[in-house]
Amino acid sequence: MNKIKTRIAITGPMGRMGQILIKEIQKNKNTCLTLALLKKHHPLINKDIGESLGIGKIGIIATDKLNHKKNKDFDVLIDFTNPSTTLHYLKYCSELKKNIVIGTTGFSEEEIHTIKIHSKEIGIIISSNFSIGINLLFQLVEKSTEIIGKNSDINIMESHHRNKIDAPSGTALSIGKVISKVMNWDLQKHSIYYTPGITGIRKTKKIGFSVVRSGDIVGKHTVMFSSSGEEIKITHTASNRICFAKGAIQSAIWLHKKKMGLFDMTDVLSST
């Protein structure tokens, strides 16, 4: 019997992630694109999004209209845009009782609280990184911290493309949360962001964050545990954005049938 396809709406379809997502949705036999939502007055409104992407017509006309009646034809919305845009579409999904996969990073604590409130009404998956590799790195870092965290200086180094507008990366913060949970620390109080000047001797019980923005780096994260006489480094390097798109689409299929709740990629991977 043919499995019902998950009908997906994409915001920011011409974005770095939006473009990859649409191409991967089209390749996946369990999904189909039914809505491409552009920002207001975008020049590609009313044009076939496939043609705009250079993959030929796919019969989906890009729109900026959140027309509750007309745009109900999707099961899950996938959003990789920016925090204020995400919250705008989150409200729309709540009103329509549609689930949402959130890939956007850079949220404030207040914005995260708003997302949690909406998860009482609809199903939400939020993840700073939808790659399987980073979700494996989270587990490796948790185990490493349990074993050597107490005797190490711990640093997280991340590098991304020059167009990334938030720092540190959402992934780096998620790694920091994994470490802080094991060490029973408050991440904000136990973080160091290096600034010029006489910094004094590195404090213990702190996670050091370093950021590089350069060229077209897709995403590299290294966690370094330095202790007397030895150093452990765990690194994940994304060479293209397909790894994120595949994880987000897998999450959308998983979320399709959920009624409500707040989930992350760990929930998807542990029950797929």
Ligand SMILES: NC(=O)C1=CN([C@@H]2O[C@H](COP(=O)(O)OP(=O)(O)OC[C@H]3O[C@@H](n4cnc5c(N)ncnc54)[C@H](OP(=O)(O)O)[C@@H]3O)[C@@H](O)[C@H]2O)C=CC1
């Ligand atoms: N969780 C994960 O696995 C990953 C998360 N990310 C995160 O995803 C986010 C986006 O990254 P990236 O794709 O590189 O960014 P881009 O800037 O390339 O894409 C964002 C897109 O959103 C569009 N947009 C802005 N406002 C609106 C709106 N109101 N309605 C519809 N579309 C809108 C932009 O359109 P316009 O260009 O016209 O402004 C742009 O095309 C970032 O927060 C990034 O950190 C990225 C990769 C992986």
Ligand SMILES: O=C(O)C1=N[C@H](C(=O)O)C[C@H](O)C1
């Ligand atoms: O902006 C990006 O590109 C990415 N952002 C995410 C983050 O902030 O962690 C995930 C990935 O590293 C790519």
